[in-house]
Amino acid sequence: MKISKVVLLVMGILSIGCTACSSKKTDREENDGVTEVTLPTYLAGENVGAVFFLPHIERFNQKYAGKYKINIEAVPQASYAEKIKQLAQQRKLPVLVHSPGSGGIDVQWFRDVIIKNNMAYDLSEFLQSHPEVKENLVPESIDYCTVKGKVVCMPIAVLKPIGLYYNTALYKSAKNIQDMSMKEFISTLGANKLAFQTVDNGWTTGLFLSALIANQPGGMELIKSAVDSKLYDYTAEPVAAAVKQLQNVMQSNAASNSVGAAYADAANAFMSDKASIICNGSWMASEFDSKSKDKWSNGFKGTDVRAAIYPGNVALVNPRVYGEFWIPDSAEEKEKELACAYLAFRDSQPEIEQLILTEGGTAPAIAHYSDEFKAKQKETPVLAELAESVNKDTIFAVSLYDVMPSTIADTEFGKTLPKLVDGTLTPEEFCTELTKKAEATK
Structure with missing residues (x-):
């Protein structure tokens, strides 16, 4: 089923990085002004990734209560790729899509369909305007996610050696x-x-x-x-x-x-x-x-x-990957604003530390973990053992x-x-x- 430190401070309100400044309502925005979207994901139900992901989404919703809300649509992992391909054909992609290489999404399909047809929102401006986010990302992943000057996927911040x-x-x-x-x-x-x-x-x-x-x-x-x-x-x-x-x-x-x-x-x-x-x-x-x-x-x-x-x-472990999520360029401006806010939240240091505590891994770009993180990591010795087994001679x-x-x-x-x-x-x-x-x- 388809082996490795993730990003910094939780942002307040994101706007410039996503060119999301339109005030018009969308069909996924509630009348009370809350931008609300549905996120199809296989990280739900019995999937082991749900242990981190579902509480993580709840934390995002709590942080942005009254402004943004993400609703989860559980999709079996075996069905996720086909669902996304069908939605891409219909030009009805969700605001956040799992990156190719995960959930059965074919990397070649992503290149031939999404990149070739300019269907991925360029995250370059978002990263440039949020250096505190970019500095936490794995350089090899940033390079891999950059296609002809455009950042087509959010690069990873955490490496998880298997x-x-x-x-x-x-x-x-x-x-x-x-x-x-x-x-x-x-x-x-x-x-x-x-x-x-x-x-x-x-x-x-x-x-x-x-x-x-x-x-x-x-x-x-x-x-x-x-x-x-x-x-x-x-x-x-x-x-x-x-x-x-x-x-x-x-x-x-x-x-x-x-x-x-x-x-x-x-x-x-x-x-x-x-x-x-x-x-x-x-x-x-x-x-x-x-x-x-x-x-x-x-x-x-x-x-x-x-x-x-x-x-x-x-x-x-492979650092040259397409990261975690990408944003369809067809998304409404308010939806892009939400999506960028989510990506910054996901790669904030508190969330990176929580991800590592839950799923293990290492965030190479984070120089200093919080004292709370260090204390909690000791409570899960099996993760500490895996991290400590990696040394300077590890291949x-x-x-x-x-x-x-x-x-x-x-x-x-x-x-x-x-x-x-x-x-x-x-x-x-x-x-x-x-x-x-x-x-x-x-």
Whole structure:
């Protein structure tokens, strides 16, 4: 499912940055003068991202009570991309849209449809007039979001290196995972199981495969080189060798429900002591808090969970991404004003700190965190462990999900995995099959 410090002070009233100074009413503005919009999002319901996002939206609504209001429309993650594409065709896009690379939104579609047709509002003036916001953003993301002088998406402020979680009551090793080679790590598994999945985008499985590739000679460089152009050939030696390792591990150390498992099933396997290890991002840490113990079973204890990056001292993270949200240029002026106010609020230091406390990560541009943040971070040791596992020698690798064409990442990769597990496809045939499907998306 589709591995990393986010922005400064909450703004008062934003106007100049969004060229939003019209006083006319819109069909999404209430009669009492409150600009009210609906935000379709997959960060709702059971989605783990809802833990931060829904209270975050409530805080925005409270801050701007009487001026702005955002209403949430929950959309299943599997349906979000198609909904946005349909709304784009109808020229009825919501005021805030999740950025490509998230929610199943195809980066190539965004480039071919949204950017090519100038459908994204240029955030350049907004960032120039709000330097306290811009200075908190990741430079590589700003560069990536800038197309022909226009900032088409709000760049990210928080990097979330992705690693894994392990249950110390089940998996034991005298050596830190990140200090092992991948071969060493696999040899320590014994009877321990990993919580894999094959449904949807095969998220937990794809993360492990990404770490396997990064540990292959030339693997990290191969994947990194495909960030901007996407990867269409999966027959290269680093990928083929990693897929062979994946097949062996899935055949011998996969949780019993892995084939046919969606993310919720993989998470359940881990939190019911049926799997010792799960690959996932820092946002899963909240699941191990006692407030979530209704999701635990079979004696699982959140206090037994530890976090680490991958063997070979590898963390999965890609700073060259399209950020979190973009604003359609077709939005009314009052709506753009609301959207810009939201983006500034989201990237204020209090909200950045809350995001990190909830989902983990690091904000490279923020030099000094608040004392309150530092104190609260100690209350969630698993997040602190993940952050501390990243050191000056850590290798930051790009995950497969950053380079696979969206249809491959969202469906075809997961759909093809069962054939790899049961031996219907050899590792070489699996790679060839992925290559054929990827080429067909061009």
